[in-house]
Amino acid sequence: METLLRDAVLPLLAWFRENKRDLPWRKNVSPYTVLVSELMLQQTRVEAVKERYVAFLSRFPTAEALADASEEEVLKAWEGLGYYSRARNLHRAAKIVAREGFPTTWEGVRALPGVGDYTAGAICSIALGLAAPAVDGNVVRILTRLLADGRCADERAKREFSARLKEVYPPETGAFCEALMELGAIVCLPNGAPLCEACPWRGLCRAHAAGEETRYPVLAEKRARRIEEVTVLVLQCGERYALVRREKGELLAGMYGFPVFKETDPAAYGEILEVRKAKFLFTHVEWRMTGYFIRALRPFGEFLWATREEIGARYAIPSAFRPFRAWIL
Ligand code: SF4
Secondary structure, three states, X not given: OHHXXXXXXHHHHHHHHHHOOOOHHHOOOOHHHHHHHHHHHOOOOHHHHHHHHHHHHHHOOOHHHHHHOOHHHHXXXXXXXXXXXXXXXXHHHHHHHHHHOOOXXXXXXXXXXXXXXXXXXXXXXXXXXXOOOOOOHHHHHHHHHHHOOOOEXXXXXXXXXXXXXXXXXXXXXXXXXXXXXXXXXXXXXXXXXXXXXXXXXXXXXXXXXXXXXXXXXXXXXXXXXXXXEEXXXXXXXXXXXXXXXXXXXXXXXXXXXXXXXXXXXXXXXXXXXXXXXXXXXXXXEEEEEXXXXXXXXXXXXXXXXXXXXXXXXXXXXXXXXXXXXXXXX
């Protein structure tokens, strides 16, 4: 079995040299830039990250610059990318790196805040020249197809494929790591739509030979999202709008957003101007939101009342609230 994996390395590297996309994080690579791009790319599409990455790096070109920034500045620069705990982790990691230098081992990189096995593998392979596989769902998909491997695509599969890849890692560690990701991103696509004719492995791939590309990977059963019905209030009082900083333990903890309630009577807050329904998917929860745009008669003490300009400049409003932002713009 390992022979097939070994035979797959060189064609993949040759294909990558010719076909890799021109992505901003592939220029001027350093451990810090890979840390930034990998954290941004966790759970976020490449297209959505491209511009934000360039803007973020021009604002914080080094770990020291990021370490010196305030949390609010960092969250503001992260606005729109979602999953804000990544931004906080990146900020904490930058402080460690600014103090102690960038780690040089897998264990050291893995110990940075926000860095899991996959991200540690990517940073070590791409920026440190270490044979450290980065196996995510995309890599499991291409390998289960190459090997016609019917195992369940779960965490255990990631660990096992990681160990097997390590044995065949070539000296071009970064190119190999990125080539695996790239093949999954642009050729061996999910949802039964692999572009086998464009694939450097089409002569090797067992799933392709059997015409069974769509059989793999065998997916682990997904846990259903919990549905929460919530009321979102966009309260306007004169030139100001009500924000709350979300509590620890809540979704979007630490972020500023519009007040959210499980149960409340919107009419008790003022005159209802508009109502809009929207939903937002978190990893394990679905918010079914009913948003009310309300003109309040007076500011209430428990909210932070901010002007439109202050909100635009200072507070990163999470994407979950985007459907209602139009009311304050
Ligand atoms: S030949 Fe097709 S199924 Fe096999 S790895 Fe390539 S794109 Fe995926």
